[in-house]
Amino acid sequence: MSKPPHTSPDAAAAPAASHPTAPADAAQGMSKGLTSYGDRGFSLFLRKAFIKGAGYTDAALERPVIGITNTGSSYNPCHGNMPQLLEALKRGVLMEGGLPMDFPTLSIHESFSAPTSMYLRNLMSMDTEELIRAQPMDAIVLIGGCDKTVPAQLMGAASAGLPAIQLITGSMLTGSHRSERVGACTDCRRYWGKFRAEEIDAEEIADVNNQLVASVGTCSVMGTASTMACIAEALGMTVPGGASPPAVTADRMRVAERTGIEAVRMARARLGIDQILTAKAFENAMRVLLAIGGSTNGIVHLTAIAGRMGFDVDLHALDRMGLETPVLLDLKPSGDHYMEDFHDAGGMATLLRELKPLLHLDALTVTGRTLGEELEAAGPGFKQHVVRPFDQPIYPQGGIAVLWGNLAPGGAIIKQSAADPKLMEHEGRAVVFENAEDLALRIDDPALDVHADDILVLKNIGPKGAPGMPEAGYLPIPKKLAKAGVKDMVRISDGRMSGTAFGTIVLHVTPEAAVGGPLAHVRSGDRIRLSVAARAIELLVDDAELARRAAAHPVVEPTAERGYRKLFLQTVTQADQGVDFDFLRATQRRGKTPTA
Incomplete structure (x- = not known):
């Protein structure tokens, strides 16, 4: 190697x-941050006494x-x-x-x-x-x-x-399954999809489970x-x-x-x-995120880190950067x-x-x-085939695109480099699941009213709705469609998905359903239009109807009585601010990044 x-x-x-x-x-060194006993000399004396009990010498403690x-x-x-x-x-x-x-x-x-x-x-x-x-x-x-x-x-x-x-x-x-090279966790999802579609049996899924993490x-x-x-x-x-x-x-x-x-x-x-x-x-990091076909989670995390330093991430500028930053790294899932x-x-x-x-x-x-x-x-480099030349990319634009529209006033994300090109311009009927439990109960029901050109919508898996914004945005293909050979569908949620996942999946819809975002008021049968080229995600329902729905079914934000969950629900921000706690972000703002 x-x-x-x-x-x-x-x-x-x-x-x-x-x-x-x-x-x-x-x-x-050891004189920093002394415990307060009202006497700095005694505080240092006591600290050294205890650490010397572990065998340290004065010479070591001076380093x-x-x-x-x-x-x-x-x-x-x-x-x-x-x-x-x-x-x-x-x-x-x-x-x-x-x-x-x-x-x-x-x-x-x-x-x-x-x-x-x-x-x-x-x-x-x-x-x-x-x-x-x-x-x-x-x-x-x-x-x-x-x-x-x-x-x-x-x-x-x-x-x-x-x-x-x-x-x-x-x-x-990486491991090897029946002479095929495999690794977690893109191949985990690929093989599990085969198992759900009954393309492989229980024995083979058990065999591959032993090889995915070598x-x-x-x-x-x-x-x-x-x-x-x-x-x-x-x-x-x-x-x-x-x-x-x-x-x-x-x-x-x-x-x-x-x-x-x-x-x-x-x-x-x-x-x-x-x-x-x-x-x-931070702007360099954004370029790299786009060029490696990186995880959509990277945007949330970079936004949170930037927020601690007093910077706000400009999603519009990030998307503009994506138009001129191709995917160069030939790694799964892109x-x-x-x-x-x-x-x-x-x-x-x-x-x-x-x-x-x-x-x-x-x-x-x-x-x-x-x-x-x-x-x-680092020198001039050498011939290799994993990183493409800038003018011969694996994908012409950055791996991630930012979407806007009446369904996501605060923005949404799609990993376009891992999506089906045929679905990135698509209009379909919404099939709605109210939360993760509803999804688990109905997704494989043979009676589920769903077709391959429908759009699966999952609510209430955002920062507050779950809580914690889990990686449930990678909705499984309904079993009856998977068995019929369907490999991808447009899927929309206010949650996240693993960076190892793939598909035409719209994530991080902001504001989330649990705080009353428009996603909360989507119903099965509504029409939704996705246009990655236009950076648009639109619910084809007029504003007056959405207002009526909101008035008839007002959203009550989740709460908790005690502990960390109470702190989380009271202070967590939305995806566009990094899902950090509001009181942990820097109080003095230093500007926006990227500025490209």
Whole structure:
């Protein structure tokens, strides 16, 4: 397996002086953030007494302290390489003269979180932020991989304001089912669709279940985890080449070691996260999201991270960027390959070279060097077939398009690169499901009044409606249609779908049904028109009729009596603001991004 850019010893030994220096704080290392006993001297004395009980010397405690979020969990196989990552990361910190201090935080896995991992993302961000603030450290290394962990950590670190660097856990290896290469989780959905259509039997679906996840690590396709890994590198928040190495490779361990080295250099130089997460960095990340055919979830997460830094994402400008940013990465679900192939093709450096004319090359990275400088250091590249040349794209426009209309006054999203071209200009009859339970009860009912050219509509799976905006927007094809050979239909909801999913699916309809958005008043039999070319999603019902429906059936927003759910329902924002809690967004707005 080829090495990613910047895995050489020379890259790891780049001089610390390359980091720009910010003004020094008064307290550093173990003297930071002392517990209040009314006597600073005693507070430090007591802290040192306790930490020395673990065997530390005064010499060790005088080093820059590098905090490390340990997100290992038996419930999170995406982070199953955490022990090896910690070992390599701590080695890098010690090599550069720092003191590594790991501590546990929440760890969220998509498949092991009810009602959905998105429901817990903001809680993990708060956990991360508060522990960074509470404990003495000069820089923080954020170890994340599975879908919501990376955005949660970047959100928390953005709010905490310390020098921060992201370490991605890495993707899983692919497996083999009856000589066909398979990987989670695009192939999970493809084979489950075959099983529902009775194209394969119970024995084969059981066999493929053993092969879809061949190792620990995140999904091997361009799902949300891989999308956020690429976005983190595009933002300048990882070491160069940090997005693509698979979890169980030596390349991934070398990335961890280099991350430890850079974390110490960042601490010494006081390279704050606000110097990295700028408007230019977010615009670069948006370009990458569009060019990789990335997960639609990436928009929600980037919006939330930007909101923590005081930026608002302009969806109109994002859509304009999509018109000039083609899909270049040939990965499932928009293409044919897997993350390990992307790594072998040179990873993000190969993609960023093709995007250079559209990027802000002067954006700063965690190395203290600019994106342009890092690309120059990565060299000219080599022949490969996973990243297409700019003028020979896999899809001529960005993978994601933004839709507007009376059904989505605040916007909606479609992953056009993974949709059926024949359905992207479509008018059909609505078949409506009021919520996820209604869908589960009726979708496979042989008596369901549904035809292949209808439009499936699912309400009340938005931020408040579910709650947590689950990945239920990938509505299954009704079983009787699947058995008849139907592979795709237009589907509309106020929820999300996995980045590993595919189909002509309209998501993130804003405002959601649970807060009284127009989606709440759609009825079976209504006509809906989708035009991706015109960026339109229209309910063909006049305003007066919609007003009558709203008056006859007013929406009562969901509430809760106690705990985190009460906090969530009272403060969560809509998709266009990142589904963050309103009180966690930066109070001072710094403008809109992208501005293209």
